[in-house]
Every structure is written in structure tokens, then in C-alpha cells.
Amino acid sequence: MIYDFWRMVWQENCFSIVMITKLVEVGRMKCCKYWPDDTELYGDIKITLLKTETLAEYTVRTFAMERRGYPAKHEVCQFHFTSWPEHGVPYHATGLLAFLRRVKASTPPDGGPVVVHCSMGAGRTGCYIVLDVMLDMAECEGVVDIYNCVKTLCSRRINMIQTEEQYVFIHDAILEACLCGETAIPVNEFALTYKEMLKVDTQSNTSPIREEFQTLNSVTPHLDVEECSISLMLRNREKNRSMDVLPPDRSLAFLVTAEGEGSNYINAALADSFLRPAAFVVTPHPLPGTTTDFWRLLYDYGCTSVVMLNQLNQSNSAWPCLQYWPEPGLQQFGPMTVELLTRTADDDVIIRLFRVQNITR
Structure with missing residues (x-):
């Protein structure tokens, strides 16, 4: 089967492979590892891993592809989106849209079709293809037709959009793409672009950067009570400095x-x-x-740096910001001991070095 996959990639002259699944999800194998860590032969096709670029939400692997008896060889890029959740759909489309744009920018126009797969070749695969088609349609014709795009896609392969949740996600993603557009700025153009964004229009009394911020607020989801259910538990309420700033359950760092x-x-x-x-x-x-709990958190997550951006005992705080470290010497906080080793200071920054130990281990 792996040989058949690479034979298809060779036959169709594909330069890009889009993978939208992890190898294992919820303890079950979703996809076999069909690529090598170095060089491997799959039948008469040799695949060599040239480089790997790992980012927070996706990984890009570049392969050299050769076939016995053929003088030609070409590079193939695998774009592996790793942040699709194990259940449902992404919470927001920003990462997937950036991923899609990266794929489109990296795929040569004269190459063969883009290979797209998840575990079943449906659902996530369909979402990706519909987004790709609709973004092109929006740019070329100024309209989108998600319904007929999905209908056509499902006539080619069953269950390309499997759930109402996926269908709604596609609409949310297209809305975000149409409202926000492409916001990435080349580094060498940033200074000039930023200067232009600050200019205030005399008629509207607004600026591009203000409009962009307002758009950002309009597309940013607001957390509801159900999403912060753990923070709102009675036993946890006293651990929140403000009930207006709560972490959602999906992002919590548990002790x-x-x-x-x-x-x-x-x-x-x-x-x-x-x-x-x-x-x-x-x-x-x-x-x-x-x-x-704070020192337990640092220990549990192996944190080596703490960036503190407030002053102690701020008068405008509902709760005073008290010193939470020993200075000088050593202090015990539950199962943790914290010892101040060094302290250096200049006009803007104080750097303290601590030794943190768990005395129960």
C-alpha cells in the first residue's frame, strides 16, 4: 500500500502532499508512517528525507523522489498539519488558513495535483479542499458558493463533509479569510507598511491599524461559561484573581x-x-x-524562565501583588523548596536565579 501511494505521487507528478492527521489519535493508529527518517526503498521508488521544518501547528518535510529505470527525479513536500483536534474541528481557522496559504505558495503551478489525506480521506480532507476552492473563487469572482462546492465534492467521493460541525467550520473559516485577508507582512516591508497603517484618514477619522484591530475583535470568539467550566467550579473560584479573566478548559495547564x-x-x-x-x-x-500552586506549576512543566511584567503591591489592583519568592535564603511552599541563588539588577530588569526542588521525590 505504501508503494502504491508513492507510485501514485510519481505517476501524477505531485509536488505537494497535505496530511491532516496525526499518526496516532486517541490511542488508535490513524495513519501508517509512509515516509523515511533518512532513505528508504518502496518497491522501485527511493524516497530520501532532505529536511524537516517543525512549527507549532504543522511540519514540512522535503523529500527527494527517484525511481529505478528513470533518469528524472524531483522533490516532494509533505505539509503535515498537526493541530487538528482529536475530536471535532479546530477552535478557530487561523492556523489552518495560514497552513493552506503556505501550501499554495510552495506548490509549483506547473506541477501535478496536490495529494490531500487524513485518516479516511474524508471529513478533514473535504474541509481543506473546500477552503482551497472557495478562497480561489472569492479572489477570482468575488463570491463564494460553499453549498454547491460541497455538493460537487461529495459526488466525487462519499462523506467528504461528514458533520454539521465541519460544515459550520468551513463557513467560519471563509468568513475569517474574507474579513481579515492576508495579514502577513514581509520583514523587509514591515517598517514602511506599519508607517502606512498608522496614518489617520481625515474623512473617516480612523486608521488601517485601528480598523484591523476592530476586525480582529469581531472575528475573535468570546469564551462562554461552558468553555470555562473548570475555572468556575466552586472549589476553584478562590484561585482566580479575576472572574473576568479565566482560562478555557481546552488550554488549561493542570498541576x-x-x-x-x-x-x-x-x-x-x-x-x-x-x-x-x-x-x-x-x-x-x-x-x-x-x-x-505557582511553584508546583513551574516544576511540573519544567519552566526555566519566569517573565514578570508587573510591580509588587500595585495600588490599583483588587488584590495586592505580593512577593512569592524568598529573598534572601530558602523557603518551603508545600512540597516545593525554593532557594534564591543570585540576584542581578540594572535600570530596567532584575534577574533572580532560583533552585526549585520537590522534596517528595
């Missing part, structure tokens, strides 16, 4: 280190960087009753 009868909740959310998923832990300044 692992046990501490008596305490819960595993802390008001902290995981956020991606450009290169890594869950590269940041976003949390408020610890409350007097959550200081131990």
Missing part, C-alpha cells in the same frame, strides 16, 4: 505534583509560540493562597 487534598487547578493557560506548541504558560500574579 501534576500532589499537595494534600488540593485540586490540580491553577489559573494558567498554555499558548503556542511560532515554532513550538504549548511554549508559554500564561498566568496571573500568584495570590497568597496560590503561591504553592
Whole structure:
């Protein structure tokens, strides 16, 4: 079967493969690993991995493809979208739209068809293809026709859109793409573009950057009570500095280190960087009753840096921001001991180095 797959890629002169599934999801194999980590022969076809680019939401692998008896060879790029959730659809379409644009920009116009697959070749695959077709239609004709696009696609392959949730997601994604457009700016053009964005139009009394921010607010989903159910549990409410700033359940950083009868909740959310998923832990300044949880959090997630962007004892705070570290010496916080090792300061930054240990291990 793997040989047949690569034979199809060779036969159709495909330059791009779009993969929208992990190899394993919910403990079940969804797709076999049909590519090598170095070089491998699949029948008479040799595939060599040339490079791998790993980002927070997707990975790009570049392969050299050769076939015995044929002098020609060409490169094939596999675009592997890794942030589609195991259940349902992505919470927002921003990452998938950026991924789709990357695929389109990287695929040569004279190449063969783009191979798109998930686990079954339906559902996620259909969502991706409909988005691709509709974005082209919107750009070329100024209209979109999602209904007939899905209808046509389903006449080619069954269950290309499997659920109402997927159908709604396609509409949300197209809406975001049409409202926001392409917002990426080349680095060498950023200074000039930013200068233009700040210019205020005398008739409308607004600027491009203000309009962009208003658009951003209009397309950003607002969290509802059901999405923050863990933060709103009675036993967890006192651990929130403000009931207006709560992490959604899907992004929570749960505590692992046990501490008596305490819960595993802390008001902290995981956020991606450009290169890594869950590269940041976003949390408020610890409350007097959550200081131990804060140090448990740092230990559990292997955090080596804490960036503090507020002052202690802010007078305008509903709860004072108290010092949560020992200075000088060593202090115990539940199962954790924290020791200040060094302190350096300049005009803008204070850097403290701590040793954090779990005394139960």
C-alpha cells in the first residue's frame, strides 16, 4: 500500500502532499508512517528525507523522489498539519488558513495535483479542499458558493463533509479569510507598511491599524461559561484573581505534583509560540493562597524562565501583588523548596536565579 501511494505521487507528478492527521489519535493508529527518517526503498521508488521544518501547528518535510529505470527525479513536500483536534474541528481557522496559504505558495503551478489525506480521506480532507476552492473563487469572482462546492465534492467521493460541525467550520473559516485577508507582512516591508497603517484618514477619522484591530475583535470568539467550566467550579473560584479573566478548559495547564487534598487547578493557560506548541504558560500574579500552586506549576512543566511584567503591591489592583519568592535564603511552599541563588539588577530588569526542588521525590 505504501508503494502504491508513492507510485501514485510519481505517476501524477505531485509536488505537494497535505496530511491532516496525526499518526496516532486517541490511542488508535490513524495513519501508517509512509515516509523515511533518512532513505528508504518502496518497491522501485527511493524516497530520501532532505529536511524537516517543525512549527507549532504543522511540519514540512522535503523529500527527494527517484525511481529505478528513470533518469528524472524531483522533490516532494509533505505539509503535515498537526493541530487538528482529536475530536471535532479546530477552535478557530487561523492556523489552518495560514497552513493552506503556505501550501499554495510552495506548490509549483506547473506541477501535478496536490495529494490531500487524513485518516479516511474524508471529513478533514473535504474541509481543506473546500477552503482551497472557495478562497480561489472569492479572489477570482468575488463570491463564494460553499453549498454547491460541497455538493460537487461529495459526488466525487462519499462523506467528504461528514458533520454539521465541519460544515459550520468551513463557513467560519471563509468568513475569517474574507474579513481579515492576508495579514502577513514581509520583514523587509514591515517598517514602511506599519508607517502606512498608522496614518489617520481625515474623512473617516480612523486608521488601517485601528480598523484591523476592530476586525480582529469581531472575528475573535468570546469564551462562554461552558468553555470555562473548570475555572468556575466552586472549589476553584478562590484561585482566580479575576472572574473576568479565566482560562478555557481546552488550554488549561493542570498541576501534576500532589499537595494534600488540593485540586490540580491553577489559573494558567498554555499558548503556542511560532515554532513550538504549548511554549508559554500564561498566568496571573500568584495570590497568597496560590503561591504553592505557582511553584508546583513551574516544576511540573519544567519552566526555566519566569517573565514578570508587573510591580509588587500595585495600588490599583483588587488584590495586592505580593512577593512569592524568598529573598534572601530558602523557603518551603508545600512540597516545593525554593532557594534564591543570585540576584542581578540594572535600570530596567532584575534577574533572580532560583533552585526549585520537590522534596517528595
